Structures are given as C-alpha cells and as structure tokens.
Amino acid sequence: MSKNKILNQNIMKSLKFFLFVLIGSLALTFIACEPDKPEPDKPEPEIKLEFLSLTADKELLYAGETATITAEAKGEEVTYQWSATMGSIIGSGETVTFAPTPCNTGESTITCKIIDKHKNALSKSLVITVE
Known part of the structure; x- marks a missing residue:
C-alpha cells in the first residue's frame, strides 16, 4: 500500500469519527435543551357553599x-x-x-x-x- 492511500484511509477514519462525535453532540444538545413544558394548571378545589x-x-x-x-x-x-x-x-x-x-x-x-x-x-x- 502506498503512503498516500494509508494517509487517505486515516484521514477518512478521523473524519468519520469526528462526524459521529459531532452528530451525537448535536443530538444530545437538542434533547437536553428542549424547553421545559409547564405543568398543567390544577383547578383549585371548589369550596361548597x-x-x-x-x-x-x-x-x-x-x-x-x-x-x-x-x-x-x-x-x-x-x-x-x-x-x-x-x-x-x-x-x-x-x-x-x-x-x-x-x-x-x-x-x-x-x-x-x-x-x-x-x-x-x-x-x-x-x-x-x-x-
């Protein structure tokens, strides 16, 4: 194998790893940064007249x-x-x-x-x- 081919394979592996980490990080960021959903208003208990x-x-x-x-x-x-x-x-x-x-x-x-x-x-x- 030529040095260029080995170098290209290493670059591709590094690039794939970088993309995998980047996509995973973005996915976690979107999941973690989802806005909190407000709790539904609980009706106050009605006091009977x-x-x-x-x-x-x-x-x-x-x-x-x-x-x-x-x-x-x-x-x-x-x-x-x-x-x-x-x-x-x-x-x-x-x-x-x-x-x-x-x-x-x-x-x-x-x-x-x-x-x-x-x-x-x-x-x-x-x-x-x-x-």
Whole structure:
C-alpha cells in the first residue's frame, strides 16, 4: 500500500469519527435543551357553599330599638343580599342592623341570601317581633 492511500484511509477514519462525535453532540444538545413544558394548571378545589347560621342579638324589639343580624357562611367569594318585610336593613356584608318601621308592630321576617362566585345561592330567614 502506498503512503498516500494509508494517509487517505486515516484521514477518512478521523473524519468519520469526528462526524459521529459531532452528530451525537448535536443530538444530545437538542434533547437536553428542549424547553421545559409547564405543568398543567390544577383547578383549585371548589369550596361548597354552605349557610352555617343566621342569628339576631334580639328576637323582641320595642319602639326605637334595633337588632344586629349576623349570617355565617362558607364558600368562595360569598356576597350577601338582605331584605326585611317590615323595616329597614342598614349596612351590608355578613353583619347588618335591622331597624323596624316606626309605629308598626308585629312580626318582621328578615331574609339573607348568600351567593358564591359560581352563582350558587342559599337563603335563610328569621322572625323578629316588634311591640
């Protein structure tokens, strides 16, 4: 064999080895540099709407008196809607004041409706006697 032929074979072997290493390195680089896939958003567990209690600090009122009414609820972003059959609701939120209509006696029904962010709703009522 001539020296040129042996030299060419050595160059070809070196070139093949170099290409093999280069292609392998590029493949590993692309695999290793793949962008991280974000984890899918896990939905937060829904908190079931519950109307725990509706209480008044007084069940019997006399002229000029008021009562504090408190609603206790559990849920997500709960809002409160209040109404009274004979009198006014003063304030908003989970604690309000009931002021009976002057010169009227009898029973007044106070109702609280709770609504969560999913539009689920529950209501409770209580009766206050006005003398």
